[in-house]
Amino acid sequence: MMELEWFTVSTPLPTGSMRVAVTAQGVAAAAFNPRESVGLPPGTELADPAGDRRAAAVAAQFADYFAGRRQDLDLPVDWRLTSGVQRTVLRTLHRSVGWGRTITYGGLADLSGAFEPGLPAGAPARTVGSIAGSCPISLLVPCHRVVAADGLGGFGGGAEGMAVKRWLLTREGVLDPELDWTG
DNA sequence: AGGCAATCTAATG
DNA sequence: CATTAGATTGCCT
Known part of the structure; x- marks a missing residue:
């Protein structure tokens, strides 16, 4: 039984605050929308960050990250909620793609080496999309920096999620505030 | 420019 | 165990 300790962090994001879970190992989960209790074990109580x-x-x-005082988060990650290919891909993403950089779904698939070469270009990319979509550790693992080969790509959480993705990429200087990136 | 088929993983019944 | 859904791609018309 792992000791997940959940708490809420307020952010300037369109979604308001984030919900984050820490363990003795590090950050195990981070979700943008607090209303969706994704992966939240029943009976868990929210901790008070101050305490x-x-x-x-x-x-x-x-807070520093959102305020622009810090570019990359320096926090230990607890990968226990991930497994198999998902863990491989997310770890590759976490260590390879830094501030202000982006990678395409296909590119990440290729870089992670989790897929056999010779497959049609779109197949692994779609898988990476699925993986990123269920990314349990948003922000810490830069799921928002993974974009489509052709444009911005998508994001979980519908329109709200897209707003978050755009917000983050704009803030990192990848997107121009005034321009759409879809070309 | 717009539409279509191929292919992979994780989640659910 | 089988089926469904999902944050893609590249090629063809």
């Missing part, structure tokens, strides 16, 4: 050391550290870095 918990780990939560406070995470909340502080998130």
Whole structure:
């Protein structure tokens, strides 16, 4: 039984605040929309970031990140919620794609080496999309920096999610605030 | 420029 | 165990 400690971090994002879970190993989950209790084990109580050391550290870095005082989060990640190809892809993404950089779905698939060569170009890319879509550790693992070969790509959470993705990429200087990236 | 088929993983009944 | 859905791509018309 892993000790997931959930708490809420307020952000300037269109979705308001994020919900984050930490364990003894590091950050295990981070979801944009607090209303959706994705992966939230029943019976878990929200901790008070001010009263918990780990939560406070995470909340502080998130605050710095959103305020523009910090570009890359320096927090340990607990990969226990991921497995198999998902873990491979997400870890590749986490270590390879930094601030202000983006990678295409196909590119990430290729880089991760989790897929056999010779497959049609679109197949692994779609899988990467699925994986990123169920990315349990948003923001820390830069799921929002994964874009389509042709345009911006999509994002979970519908229109709200897209707003978040655009917000983040704009803030990282990848997108021009005034222009659409879809060319 | 717009439409279509191929292919992979994770989640659910 | 089988079926469904999903944040894609490249080629053809």
